[in-house]
Amino acid sequence: MGDGSKEQWLLVNPRMLIGLVGTVACYGWAFLMLGTSAFVPSASAASAAGGPHLCFVLGAMAALACTWAFSDFFSSRKRVQYVLALACTAAGVAGMWLSPSGTWTLLPAMLLGAGFGLIYGLYGEFVCLNFHMSIKTYVLGIFSCALAACAGLLFAGDDMGFPFALVFPVVAFAAYACVFSFFHLGRQPVVDRKTSDARNRVVWRSYLATATAGMAAGFGLGCLLSTESVHSGAYALTEVLVVGTCVFLLVDACRKNRVNETITMRFFLPFAAVVAFPLMFAPPALKFVFAALLLCGSLFPITCSLSAMCKHVALCDLSPIRAFSFGRLVCLAGIAVGMALAFCGFASAGMGGLTYETTSAAVVVVFMMLVIFSASFVMTEDNYPDEARIKRNEEEGAGEDAGSAKGGTPIRQLETVDGGGVEPAASEGPVARPGIFHIKCEIVARTYGLSNRQREVLGMLAKGRNADYITEKLIISSHTAKAHIYNIYQKTGVHSRQELMDLVENTDVAGAGDMLQDILHDRA
Secondary structure (H helix, E strand, C coil): CCCCHHHHCCCCCCCHHHHHHHHHHHHHHHHHHHHHHCCCCCCCCCHHHHHHHHHHHHHHHHHHHHHCCCCHHHCCCCCHHHHHHHHHHHHHHHHHHCCCCCCCHHHHHHHHHHHHHHHHHHHHHHHHHHHHHHHHHHHHHHHHHHHHHHHHHHHHHCHCCCHHHHHHHHHHHHHHHHHHHHHCHCCCCCCCCCHHHHHHHCCCHHHHHHHHHHHHHHHHHHHHHHHHCCCCCHHHHHHHHHEEEEHEEEEEEHHCCCCCHHHHHHHHHHHHHHHHHHCCCCHHHHCCCCCHHHHHHHHHHHHHHHHHHHHHHHHCCCHHHHHHHHHHCCCHHHHHHHHHHHHCCCCCCCCCCHHHHHHHHHHHHHHHHHHHHHHHHHCCCCCCCCCCHHHHHHCCCCCCCCCCCCCCCCCCCCCCCCCCCCCCCCCCCCCCCHHHHHHHHHHHHCCCCCCCHHHCCCHHHCCCCCCHHHHHHHHHCCHHHHHHHHHHHHCCCCHHHHHHHHHCCCCCCCCHCCHHHHHHHHCC
């Protein structure tokens, strides 16, 4: 893959795998709660569990809203967020298990959603910081694995559905505890909310597109939950379709990567309207077919927006917890609207004295109108800036303040120019001394005993270069380049390119002492 994601798959170490397993468990937890009644043991049928599902989404939204609003507090106190998530989840699980009926599960479902929302924000930060160079591939792989793991519910049976579902939050919390210790997440540099908001260049159209995709997913899920039971053939077929969709997107991301945000939204919005229309006339026994197709179609924009947002966080050096929480809050808001429409329209007894046919047709019309309204705004262009657009903005805004929102230059630049950090005085010409960036790289190289070739590779990695670039620049084989990268990771004790970039960036030049004098002497 030309974006450098191939070597990212090869260089994942066991510690990183633990984080990936936890992320898969976190998403599997959400998929089970949103699409099944596994967490509602008192529900005899999925149709009785509409309230808990919606309350779960509302609880997750409340948690993400709090995380976004108090991002400065939570960014520097991740242990507090973790403990709150654990407490809310434990209380929610206990309430769901002990509640005698569907009505009494509403508050526990909201607590369970709050626990998910809090731990979801922590995993979002982990993914943004460690996999941004090949984030789309990882996101699709995580979705595929999580959905495939949820298929186990089909074989668990009614009695074992709740214990099976509990495995997912347990694994998610246990894995994050390990990841927090392995990667020293409590000592990650914190970007305050004002700085993060100033660097954020995502426009409102992108959030609208994300909300619309979430609404389509929620509408499809609500229709399935209102018309089918968990262990029916409809759920088995839906499971096959959604896993197949994610696998298709994963293969595309690993090969041509043609499914981007622009193409997805241009095709998805008309597709959503066309697929939803037959829901007004289809008999109840066949409604799940169109609901499943709508759910599969929504995976295209949801995964694209999630991966684009995570990459944007890294490119523009935003606060991961703040930016991720807001992006997912918008998506969950769309899911809540879609589920509420579906639950109202596909209730077997109708609503407000109206017949089932009337209410179902009315909500489909409302859904289609919302999709068409959204299409008139979002079917334009990619709204998340990529590396090429950032570089172009830097060239256009070269005369402006580099840290301003107007200039748009990210702090953690992936395309650092040679000699970065050299700041000549206003009245002088270029300073005849090595740049601070190169001095930091040399300090790291000498501190960890890197070879001469490894020092060259270190400098390129610290600039965000990938293995393909290193292979071409140094005229070496791809295998040799990956071996150098692996050895550098082992010697420095980092586990990702982002950690290596942070290691170089945070190197204390002033405290280098005699080593700094030796470096300057050697270069002179």
